[in-house]
Amino acid sequence: MNLINFFQQTIEYFLIMLGIAILIPAFFAWLISYLINRAGSEIISRFGTGFYLFISSIGVIVHELSHLLLALFFGHHIENFHLLQVPKNGQVGFVTHSSNPKNLWQAFGNLLIGFAPMIGNSLAIYYLTLWLQPEIFSFRVTFNWSLLVWFLISFSLALGIGLSHEDFQNSLQGLWPALLILLILAFLFEIINKISINQLLSFSEKETTLFGLALIIALIELIIAKIISAI
Template identity: 35%
Template structure:
């Protein structure tokens, strides 16, 4: 029993924190490099031109998740034109009760919220512009890991072109987590680990553990497929600006 509980704890922490944070690191690193190249070639303001949608989604994601976790919003700006004195492209200033476990844990998810917000936005964008690709992604995500096969469907090139332009704007402006975002996430890391560990123990003691863990694995596969899709777009945009 103890061995099963420890295995389940490792599975929950790995799937709920390990896998998402691997893609968070990769997506943030690649798009930070892309934004830096844009700033070097076109000035700080160039980041708005090439990534304004992503910036808005980035800050809106912080804002929404902060509200979900009961934080008080002091002030926010979804998009602002940077100046020589202040190169901030947007911000959400929030406060919370440091004695409240739920609000403290929320800092982890508030800090990394833009990654999930932008992934979801690109996914919905694909559903509207290239439904064939969207359906292929969903079909792939529903396959067992041992039988995972990605099939590239046929699609309309005009719709795909529009999709890639908008998705690139989201990726460039939205996936770059700032040092402040990572610092904010650290404040809720251990609270989240404790809560997930307790959740894993509770699930392990119920007769529904097989069903619940199966759903967790399926959710993780969906996150991986969507993240790989966004990672591909991010890498392509990074290469384009590397050679411009």
Template identity: 30%
Template sequence: MLQTIASTFGQIILYLIIIPSVLGAGLVFANRSSKRQVVTYFGFSAQIIAGWFGIVIHEASHLLMALLFGHHITSFRLVRSPNRNDPSDNSLGYVNHTWNQHNFYQKVGNVFIGIAPIIGNTIAIYFITKWLLPSSLTSWQTLITDHDFISPTQITPTYGFWGFIIWILVVINICLGGFDLSPADLKNSSLGLISLLVLLVLVTVIASLFGWNTSLVTLIQSIMVPFITAMLFALLIAVVTTLVLRIIGHFR
């Protein structure tokens, strides 16, 4: 029984925490690198212009997740321009919220509120791609699941050339403004991490006792594998964006 519980818990942690955390760290690193290059090459305000859509999704994700977990919103701005005269002011948006520290559900929510921009922007890229360039998403999913390449000539935009241009501009905007988790975001997530782990242990033990462990792992995989695939796709775009900016900087 203990071996079953340990094995089930390990698989749950792998799909819910470890893999998303590694990919999320990659997205954060790529986003920070891209923003730093944009500011260096094009000026401070360029990060807001070039990443406006991503910034809005970033803060909206915090906001919606906080509401979902019953937190009280005290104030928020989906996008703002920092005060250039204040060196400590580097916030491009914010969501201030309070919660009941004795409420287990709200404490667990802190984990998801902190990482909400990773979730929100990944979902945004997925659906925008599914709308404007669905064949590329199909190609990527085939590559990940079947390790089979699809010819680039088979990747055709839904709305022709201009649809492809719009897709490029939107996903780059999201990658430039959306995935950078601030120290406050990471700190907020850490506040609920212990509560989340306790919850996962309890769920694992109960599922194992009743023989539901295989069904539980299968359910989690059915949800997380498509999301992880989408995260990999977003990471690919973020890395390519960073490399393109480096090339631009090289020729400036």
């Protein structure tokens, strides 16, 4: 392989991984967060904060647990956390953590820690659907008790997907380290030739499907929130 082809392939690896690690999650995070925050505002204005906390509790716990687990994975120091709390300064849960800015791994971690609920809550919805209502993936619905359980838990999990302003700010701290790491990985993938571009594209399709499911549920939640707030 000549040098020009090497760099062309490396750039292709980099762009695909950029989409997987940053662009796709960022797009869905912004859109889903907008829908979920609108739905949450509708519910709170109609039924109050206490009711919102009750129906979103599972989603909030998974949201904060996602932050916590990824912060630990990237070696961050956990200063304090509450997976669920009575609303304080608009927060129903939080995880405060710190990292060494000179540590590339920890700095990169900020990107994924900020996006963690997008991954954690979406995966929870995905596996809950596989367990209770797998036919939904084939656009079929069976009306039984498991559908009700699936809907209630998924509704709560989806309310926890939305990212806060602080989550987005935290993610931005890891942007430049992430770009550097993705560039290094692109060179390594091209050199070792063990992971093909087609495999990465296949992964991006699965990622888009996962976030797409969360987006559909978020849209349904907003519609339901608007309906019940109008009653």
